[in-house]
Amino acid sequence: MAYSDKVIDHYNNPRNVGALDKSSADVGTAVVGAPECGDVMKLQIKVEEGKIVDAKFKTFGCGSAIASSSLATEWVKGKSLDEALQIKNMDIVEELALPPVKIHCSVLAEDAIKSAIADYKSKQGAQPQEKTG
Amino acid sequence: MTAPNTVPPNPPAIGQPCPACGQPVESRLVCLACGALLALNPTSPGGLDFFGWFGLPPAMALDTALLSDRWRRLGFRLHPDLHRGDSALGPALALRLSSAVNAAYKMLLDPAARGAYLLAELSRRAGFTPDPKALPEGFLRDMFNLQEQLEESGPAEQQHTRGGLNRQLQALRTERDRLLTEALETALPEAPALTRIQQLLNQEKYLVKLSAE
Structure with a gap:
C-alpha cells in the first residue's frame, strides 16, 4: 500500500523533531513502543499555565509512525491538557489516510500524548520533593 | 463402535x-x-x-x-x-x-511464534492473560537511547553495539525457552511467570528489529 501525500510530507519534512529538557518540571516525557513492528517513539511536551506551549518528538520507525508523531506534536501545541487528551488515534488515521495495517502507528501517537501528559502531571504532583530531575 | x-x-x-x-x-x-x-x-x-x-x-x-x-x-x-x-x-x-x-x-x-502460541495455551490453562504489550520498566527508554547511539556512532562503534545486541538477544531467547519449559511442566502456571514470558517475547521483537537495521 502506498503512503498518502500527507504521510510523505510529514516524513520528508517532520515538524518539531528534537528534544526538550527532560529534567525540567514543566516538561512531560513519553517513550512508547509497538511490539508488532518494534517502533519506538519519544514525545515531549512543555506546559505553561495549563497550556502546551511546545512539543518535540523523535521516532525510530516506519513512515506512518514518524508522520503520526509529527502530526501529534503539531496538534497538541497551543492546546490545554484536557483538549490534548481528546485527540484520538482515529483522528490521526483520518488526517493521514493511514491504511488498516498502519493503525497501530496512530495508536502509538495517542499513547504518547497521554503518557507525556501523565508524566507532566506526576511531576507537578511530586514537585515539592523533586529538586533534581 | x-x-x-x-x-x-x-x-x-x-x-x-x-x-x-x-x-x-x-x-x-x-x-x-x-x-x-x-x-x-x-x-x-x-x-x-x-x-x-x-x-x-x-x-x-x-x-x-x-x-x-x-x-x-x-x-x-x-x-x-x-x-x-x-x-x-x-x-x-x-x-x-x-x-x-x-x-x-x-x-x-519459528521459535518466537512457537513461544507465543505456547504462551497462549499456558494462559488458557492458567486463566490469566498477560498484557500483550508487557515490557520491563525502562526497556523502551533503553531501546530509544540505543537507537540514538547507533544513529550517532561510527561503523566500528556500531559493530560493537550490534555485538552486544546479539548477545542480549541470545540471553533473552535462552530465558524465554527455559521459562516456557518450566511453565509447561507446571499444572497451574503462575501469572508473574507468564508476564515475564510475554515481556521476553516483546523484547525479542524490538531487539530483532534493531539488529536487522
Missing part, C-alpha cells in the same frame, strides 16, 4: 489405534495411515491443537525432522482429490485443513 469416516468424539492420543483402520495414530488431525478425519472441530479456534496435528508434545524443543515428515504426509492425506464422496472430510474441508496445516507448520518452525 465407530464406523469408518465418522469423526470420533475425541481424537485418539498419539500411538492409540485409529478408530477407522486400527493403526497407531501419528497425528490428531487426520490418520496418516488411512486418511480418516480424527479431530472433532478441526477449524474451531478452541480445537486448534497445532502440536497434536503433527503428533508432537507441546514444547519449545522441537524435532524439526519429524515435524517436516508429518507435514509432508499430512499434505498428502489432505489432498482434496482423495476426499471426493467422503462424508466427514469432503474436498472443501480437506483444502481448508491443508492450508491451515501449512500455516501451523510455518508457525511451529
